[in-house]
Amino acid sequence: MGCQCRSNEELQQLVDQAKKYTNKGKVADYIPALEKANPEGLSVAIYYPDGKGYCAGDVSGKVTLQSISKVLTLALVLMEKGEEYVFSYVGKEPTGDPFNSIAKLETNKASKPLNPMINAGALTVTHMVAGDSVNERFNRILHFIRELTQNPTIGFNEDVARSEYNTADLNRSLSYFLKQHKVINEDVENLIELYSKQCAIEMDSQDLARIGCVLAMNGKDQLTGKQIIPGDIARICKTFMVTCGMYNASGEFAINVGIPAKSGVSGGIMGAVPGKCGIGIYGAALDEKGNSVAGIKILEMMAKKYSLSMF
Ligand code: DON
Numbered sequence: 001m002g003c004q005c006r007s008n009e010e011l012q013q014l015v016d017q018a019k020k021y022t023n024k025g026k027v028a029d030y031i032p033a034l035e036k037a038n039p040e041g042l043s044v045a046i047y048y049p050d051g052k053g054y055c056a057g058d059v060s061g062k063v064t065l066q067s068i069s070k071v072l073t074l075a076l077v078l079m080e081k082g083e084e085y086v087f088s089y090v091g092k093e094p095t096g097d098p099f100n101s102i103a104k105l106e107t108n109k110a111s112k113p114l115n116p117m118i119n120a121g122a123l124t125v126t127h128m129v130a131g132d133s134v135n136e137r138f139n140r141i142l143h144f145i146r147e148l149t150q151n152p153t154i155g156f157n158e159d160v161a162r163s164e165y166n167t168a169d170l171n172r173s174l175s176y177f178l179k180q181h182k183v184i185n186e187d188v189e190n191l192i193e194l195y196s197k198q199c200a201i202e203m204d205s206q207d208l209a210r211i212g213c214v215l216a217m218n219g220k221d222q223l224t225g226k227q228i229i230p231g232d233i234a235r236i237c238k239t240f241m242v243t244c245g246m247y248n249a250s251g252e253f254a255i256n257v258g259i260p261a262k263s264g265v266s267g268g269i270m271g272a273v274p275g276k277c278g279i280g281i282y283g284a285a286l287d288e289k290g291n292s293v294a295g296i297k298i299l300e301m302m303a304k305k306y307s308l309s310m311f
Contacts, residue, residue, distance in 0.1 A: 005045050005053030005206050012056035014305075015042055018283075018297040025285030025293035028265040033163035034064075037267065037284035042294050044302075045280045047209035049222035055206055062202045063282040064160050066264030067099060069141075069198045070122040071237050071245070072211070076144050077128040078233045086128065089113075089183055090121045094244045099290060100170050102177065111181035117244040117262070120174045126195045127184040134194045141198055147228055148214050149207040150221070160266075161200035168192050199264075205280035208270045212278025215241075215260070238272055246296075249289045257299045258309025267292040271299065273308050 019042055028034040043057035065072075078086055091114045095104055100119045105111050113121035131137035138156075146154050175188045184191065214221055215238055219229030229237070241260035246253040253261065259279075261271040269292055271279035279302070281295040303309050 005047070005055040005059070005209075007059075008046075008054035008056055010305075011044055011046070011054055014298050014301050015044055015057040017301065018042060018294040021294040021297045022283060022285045025287050027267070027284045028286055028290070031160065031164045031167060031265070033157075033160045034266055034284075039285040042283040042298075043205045043281070044295075044298050045205040045209040047206065047213045047278045047280070049213060049217050049277070051223045053206055053209065055209075057205075058282075059205060061282050062157075062204050063208070063268040063284075064157050064199060064264070064266045065201045065203070065268060066199045066266045067117065067122070068208070068262045068264040068268050068270050069145075069201060070117050070125065071215075071241060071262050071270070072145055072148070073122070073125050073129060073141060073198060074116045074240070075229050075233050075237050076141060077125050078236065079230065080130055081128055083236070086125070089128075090116050090124045092240075094250060096248050099247050100174075102170075102174055105174070105177055111178065111183060113178070113183070115240060115244050117240055117247070119171055120178060123171060123175050123191060123195055124178060124183055126198060127178075127186055127191055129194070134190050134197075137194055138197050142201065145201055145203075145211075148211045148221075149203060150210065150224070151203070151207055154201065154203050154207065156197050156200040157202045158200070160202075161197045164196040164199060165193055168196060171195065205268075205282050208268060208280025208282075209278040210280075212270045212272040212280060214278070215272035216274055216276060216278050238274065241272065246291055247289055249287075249291055253291075253296065254311070257296070257303045258311045259299070259303065260310075261299065263291040263295070265290050267295065269295045269299065274310055276308075
């Protein structure tokens, strides 16, 4: 399914203005396959509860979810295992550290990762996805994401998944640390395979905006009337997006933009404007904290122009 949204002149102007910031960032290279991305590509999509979608920029560009997937696996395990179980293994506090930091795992008693958006917390959450094999567990994540986007063609980028799996030694060390402290209890290679595939799930900005819209509307797909995520769990996800969705730039982002959002090192950003709409962005050049540099600029401009801030 290609991009179905209508191109929009106002959005195109924002893309044109933000494009000059793409050369202020760099594409992620710690996963070799991500280095192939075009640093100048930029797209934005907005999706409304009534099914109307608008977009601008390089809308055919596909982005792997990377850390954006952390919000979705969190929703899935909260639906399956419940709040009490999930939060007995992972905390609810922002860290102020980079996404892949190991530091707080050692200083925090019980070695409980501080939140599900840092890698240690996300690995703990992915560990909880039920199933008898990596394939079965991955298919459950994929099925959930296809339901959220209403797009049955969504798959994963094998090249990116393999590239992450082959180079994920920091995530392996976080996982072994968590295993030693009994936060997880599975084969680390299986967990890294599942997590790498989850991060490599691929879509366009419009699909990102559709998921953002479901979260914005408290977990309900307004077109089909289906409550895909219980309202309370959508609330928890959005709250994490505000407090830790943009990593150690979350405070600045809350002031400058003021919407729940989640970024990934591929340059994707998924935004959920409560009660209003979802936003999807893809701009591969990243700032030093791992967020899309031009993507943040577009969101700052949109927040001002359309009064999006929830604060
Ligand atoms: O764990 C990793 O390294 C990645 N696959 C996901 C990290 C990520 O997207 C962090 N984002 N800003």
